[in-house]
Amino acid sequence: MILDGKTPTGPIEKTWDKHRFDMKLVNPSNKRKFKVLVVGTGLAGGAAAASLGELGYNVEAFCYQDSSRRAHSIAAQGGINAAKNYPNDGDSIYRLFYDTIKGGDFRAREADVWRLAQVSNNIIDQCVAQGVPFARDYAGYLDNRSFGGAQVSRTFYARGQTGQQLLLGAYSALSRQVKAGTVKMYERTEMVDLVVVDGVAKGITCRNMITGEIKSYWGDAVCLATGGYVNVFYLSTNAMGCSVTAAWKAAQKGAYFANPCYTQIHPTCIPQTGDHQSKLTLMSESLRNDGRCWAPKNKEDCDKAPGDIPEEDRDYYLERKYPSFGNLAPRDIASRAAKEQCDDERGVGPGKRGVYLDYATAIERVGEHTIKERYGNLFEMYEKITDENAYKRPMRIYPAPHYSMGGLWVDYNLMSNIPGLFVLGEANFSVHGANRLGASALMQGLADGYFVIPYTIAGYLATVTPGTVTDEHPAFKESKEQVQAQTDKLLNIKGKKTVSEFHRELGKVMWEDVGMARSESSLKNALQRIPEIRDEFWKNVNVTGSGAELNQQLENAGRVSDFLEFAEVFTIDALHREESCGGHFRTEHQTDDGEAMRDDENFAYVAAWEFKGAGKAPELHKEPLKFDNVKLAVRSYK
Amino acid sequence: MDLTLHVWRQSGPKDKGQLETYPAKGISPDMSFLEMLDEVNEQLIKTGKTPIVFDHDCREGICGTCSQTINGKAHGGQDRTTVCQLHMRSFKDGDEIFIEPWRARAFPVIKDLIVDRTALDTIMQAGGYVSCHTGGIPDGNAHPIGKPVADYAMDAAECIGCGACVAGCPNSSAMLYTSAKVAQLAVLPQGKHEAKARVKNMTDALQAEGFGNCTNHLECEASCPKGISVKFIAKLNREYMKAVVS
Ligand SMILES: Cc1cc2nc3c(=O)[nH]c(=O)nc-3n(C[C@H](O)[C@H](O)[C@H](O)COP(=O)(O)OP(=O)(O)OC[C@H]3O[C@@H](n4cnc5c(N)ncnc54)[C@H](O)[C@@H]3O)c2cc1C
Ligand code: FES
Numbered sequence: 001m002i003l004d005g006k007t008p009t010g011p012i013e014k015t016w017d018k019h020r021f022d023m024k025l026v027n028p029s030n031k032r033k034f035k036v037l038v039v040g041t042g043l044a045g046g047a048a049a050a051s052l053g054e055l056g057y058n059v060e061a062f063c064y065q066d067s068s069r070r071a072h073s074i075a076a077q078g079g080i081n082a083a084k085n086y087p088n089d090g091d092s093i094y095r096l097f098y099d100t101i102k103g104g105d106f107r108a109r110e111a112d113v114w115r116l117a118q119v120s121n122n123i124i125d126q127c128v129a130q131g132v133p134f135a136r137d138y139a140g141y142l143d144n145r146s147f148g149g150a151q152v153s154r155t156f157y158a159r160g161q162t163g164q165q166l167l168l169g170a171y172s173a174l175s176r177q178v179k180a181g182t183v184k185m186y187e188r189t190e191m192v193d194l195v196v197v198d199g200v201a202k203g204i205t206c207r208n209m210i211t212g213e214i215k216s217y218w219g220d221a222v223c224l225a226t227g228g229y230v231n232v233f234y235l236s237t238n239a240m241g242c243s244v245t246a247a248w249k250a251a252q253k254g255a256y257f258a259n260p261c262y263t264q265i266h267p268t269c270i271p272q273t274g275d276h277q278s279k280l281t282l283m284s285e286s287l288r289n290d291g292r293c294w295a296p297k298n299k300e301d302c303d304k305a306p307g308d309i310p311e312e313d314r315d316y317y318l319e320r321k322y323p324s325f326g327n328l329a330p331r332d333i334a335s336r337a338a339k340e341q342c343d344d345e346r347g348v349g350p351g352k353r354g355v356y357l358d359y360a361t362a363i364e365r366v367g368e369h370t371i372k373e374r375y376g377n378l379f380e381m382y383e384k385i386t387d388e389n390a391y392k393r394p395m396r397i398y399p400a401p402h403y404s405m406g407g408l409w410v411d412y413n414l415m416s417n418i419p420g421l422f423v424l425g426e427a428n429f430s431v432h433g434a435n436r437l438g439a440s441a442l443m444q445g446l447a448d449g450y451f452v453i454p455y456t457i458a459g460y461l462a463t464v465t466p467g468t469v470t471d472e473h474p475a476f477k478e479s480k481e482q483v484q485a486q487t488d489k490l491l492n493i494k495g496k497k498t499v500s501e502f503h504r505e506l507g508k509v510m511w512e513d514v515g516m517a518r519s520e521s522s523l524k525n526a527l528q529r530i531p532e533i534r535d536e537f538w539k540n541v542n543v544t545g546s547g548a549e550l551n552q553q554l555e556n557a558g559r560v561s562d563f564l565e566f567a568e569v570f571t572i573d574a575l576h577r578e579e580s581c582g583g584h585f586r587t588e589h590q591t592d593d594g595e596a597m598r599d600d601e602n603f604a605y606v607a608a609w610e611f612k613g614a615g616k617a618p619e620l621h622k623e624p625l626k627f628d629n630v631k632l633a634v635r636s637y638k
Numbered sequence: 639m640d641l642t643l644h645v646w647r648q649s650g651p652k653d654k655g656q657l658e659t660y661p662a663k664g665i666s667p668d669m670s671f672l673e674m675l676d677e678v679n680e681q682l683i684k685t686g687k688t689p690i691v692f693d694h695d696c697r698e699g700i701c702g703t704c705s706q707t708i709n710g711k712a713h714g715g716q717d718r719t720t721v722c723q724l725h726m727r728s729f730k731d732g733d734e735i736f737i738e739p740w741r742a743r744a745f746p747v748i749k750d751l752i753v754d755r756t757a758l759d760t761i762m763q764a765g766g767y768v769s770c771h772t773g774g775i776p777d778g779n780a781h782p783i784g785k786p787v788a789d790y791a792m793d794a795a796e797c798i799g800c801g802a803c804v805a806g807c808p809n810s811s812a813m814l815y816t817s818a819k820v821a822q823l824a825v826l827p828q829g830k831h832e833a834k835a836r837v838k839n840m841t842d843a844l845q846a847e848g849f850g851n852c853t854n855h856l857e858c859e860a861s862c863p864k865g866i867s868v869k870f871i872a873k874l875n876r877e878y879m880k881a882v883v884s
Contacts, residue, residue: 054772065695066703069702070695074702075696128828135792136782138785141779142779168795175767176769178759187759273666276669277673381699381723501680
């Protein structure tokens with residue numbers, strides 16, 4: 001099937017304004033009759049729940065943490081983009097739009113990206129009004145820095161904790177609505193099923209993570225803002241609880257999953273120290289503004305202390321390969337380059353999976369004091385984890401899975417192919433194409449939550465009668481029974497391997513075969529291994545305890561079982577996409593000097609997969625991408 | 639290294655709970671404290687025992703989910719470090735480690751090391767916000783905010799809401815937590831208009847939720863993994879006086 005993204009037509013700079021005018025509205029006195037469920041209270045969900053509650057809808061919001069303030073948005077360090085052009089350095093909505101399309105390697109929808117760039121400025125205003133303490137200059141104006149390969153300074157930040165401050169802003173708006181009674185908050189409540197009635201999303205089924213009770217909630221619309229899925233790699237920069245579960249339950253009920261193979265590997269993470277490792281810690285990308293990446297030129301030098309390797313025996317590989325961008329080359333390029341050094345057996349540190357990020361030159365140039373002022377907290381964090389002082393000895397870094405550009409397919413209104421099911425933030429696939437630029441995810445989450453969904457959901461709700469289906473409907477009972485059956489099944493296997501062992505095994509396959517560089521043979525190998533692991537999981541997993549209690553093993557088992565199904569569709573997508581673009585690098589499709597080769601003639605489309613059951617071939621639906629406002633070009637950072 | 643753990647086990651809110659002893663063998667100094675517990679849990683599962691439950695999520699010291707009292711100290715007592723960022727290299731072979739949940743009347747134990755911190759959210763809901771609408775907001779640069787003020791607000795805003803200040807305080811007071819938000823918003827032009835109502839409502843909520851009073855032990859600042867300063871409590875007191883006196 002050819003999918004329709006329902007993008008408005010006409011001059012791009014008018015599309016969003018015109019669309020807002022064309023959409024139906026819900027009469028203010030009717031709003032409270034509509035119940036909207038918002039799953040997830042990160043930047044996207046928190047902003048959405050607060051804004052919809054304030055508009056007068058009857059909102060119920062859910063998160064798996066013990067407080068809505070703890071969503072993984074909290075961990076974002078670097079900053080948030082907006083086209084304010086405060087520094088007067090040539091930024092504009094058009095430039096932010098263009099950079100995002102180009103950064104995404106021409107695999108995103110133009111109109112969605114335009115809208116994002118357009119509302120980016122409102123986001124900054126909104127957050128300032130909430131009391132978000134962005135960095136300021138001495139005159140009291142908002143400060144900007146350049147970030148992640150952008151040639152203008154458009155990134156707003158709050159020390160190294162931008163995500164935290166933005167999330168606390170959204171959390172404060174949400175708290176205000178909870179107090180006002182427009183939003184009912186359900187913490188420690190995990191969505192484990194989507195309820196669909198006659199093809200329309202009408203509710204969710206959740207597990208109360210304290211009592212284990214399985215309960216359904218009905219709504220006239222369901223918004224999923226449940227974050228990304230890179231924990232499919234086991235080790236990633238995501239929080240331990242991040243999972244594909246909510247999105248995957250929707251996929252099991254017919255929602256299409258778009259571009260799952262587009263995942264971002266972040267170049268500057270602290271390398272793994274051993275098998276005990278449970279997660280990887282990101283070091284902000286801003287570190288590359290002053291740090292220089294290098295690896296020893298000779299294998300024999302890898303075990304030497306870095307200070308004992310003379311200048312001429314160091315390979316500053318990014319500066320060598322990309323003279324004009326150097327250490328600021330985009331994430332996918334920097335990550336692959338680090339991997340190349342290590343594959344060439346010139347890596348450093350435990351397991352030889354690491355390269356150096358060196359501040360000696362910068363310290364010489366601007367002094368240790370300035371470096372401390374810029375990155376003090378990051379150096380401190382590095383020292384806590386590695387016990388090494390990065391002022392004296394170069395940091396060791398290695399790429400790690402970080403962000404998922406793919407996600408549930410949505411149209412311009414953020415509605416999936418299931419009417420009534422909206423998807424926001426990292427959970428959808430919409431604006432980042434095949435690669436996301438730094439500081440653009442926070443922007444997208446808040447754009448979706450504050451400024452897009454409040455309009456587009458009205459366009460949908462105005463076409464339905466509120467409360468026609470409630471949890472009395474048999475579909476809810478059926479959903480609960482299904483969840484209960486799944487829980488019982490997991491608990492009754494009583495096998496020999498722990499849930500973590502399976503997750504680690506899956507992660508290893510995904511990282512090695514479907515990670516930074518993918519080939520037909522590695523992908524085929526993964527397609528053989530994943531079902532094997534999944535089959536063994538269902539025969540041999542040991543989930544301790546019972547369903548009717550706080551049971552972290554059971555929570556985790558549910559998430560891993562979903563990853564085991566999802567991973568296969570992910571790999572199929574990677575295999576089918578016979579090109580290299582953004583975060584998706586197929587070794588067969590590269591130039592002689594190792595650069596990615598896109599195939600616009602055959603692959604300028606969104607691949608949306610319809611799940612048909614575990615082990616069955618999913619069906620591919622395509623949404624062709626048209627570019628009327630930018631010229632398709634080879635993404636070069638040389 | 640090999641360690642001996644004494645871990646608080648409590649099957650539910652009604653259970654009395656007790657410490658139980660487990661060996662932790664072959665622990666690498668590079669492990670984080672939570673990775674050490676993961677390892678112990680894998681062993682417990684393999685030997686047919688019930689794994690220990692504990693709260694955690696980001697494992698990088700920012701979400702504020704992890705919450706354990708280690709050897710009597712919130713987060714283990716290392717300067718500006720959450721338990722998820724505490725590494726085993728700060729212990730040595732043969733150590734005995736006591737692991738308990740946050741202890742406070744306002745934080746009832748749910749199970750093992752997991753407590754209920756809903757009261758912290760309730761305090762925020764009482765007034766920890768600026769009542770601005772979504773949209774219809776002037777430009778972000780419309781009201782310049784001097785760097786010292788912005789920095790002061792940011793110092794306060796760094797609170798991760800973990801509750802270590804409560805766990806560390808002999809009175810189980812949540813004054814540091816509350817004051818950080820009151821102070822952040824009181825100094826910003828956006829927050830000034832509601833400052834009086836905010837400080838009153840939030841302190842009322844603090845008392846209603848069963849937190850104790852502040853008697854200047856300063857254990858909160860010492861326990862805080864973000865180093866939030868007690869100067870914000872002084873600020874809260876001043877704001878409170880302004881609100882009730884004038
Ligand atoms: C370490 C790190 C640093 C980053 N730095 C930056 C940066 O500097 N700039 C930038 O722009 N982006 C950055 N990003 C990316 C950005 O932070 C995220 O993409 C973004 O915050 C995602 O927001 P979200 O609201 O979509 O999801 P999240 O914040 O992940 O929220 C997901 C929500 O869904 C809930 N949830 C999930 N599953 C379920 C379920 N089954 N049932 C109930 N609830 C559920 C969770 O409880 C949570 O509330 C960073 C990411 C990481 C990991
Ligand atoms: S787990 Fe997030 S702060 Fe420790």
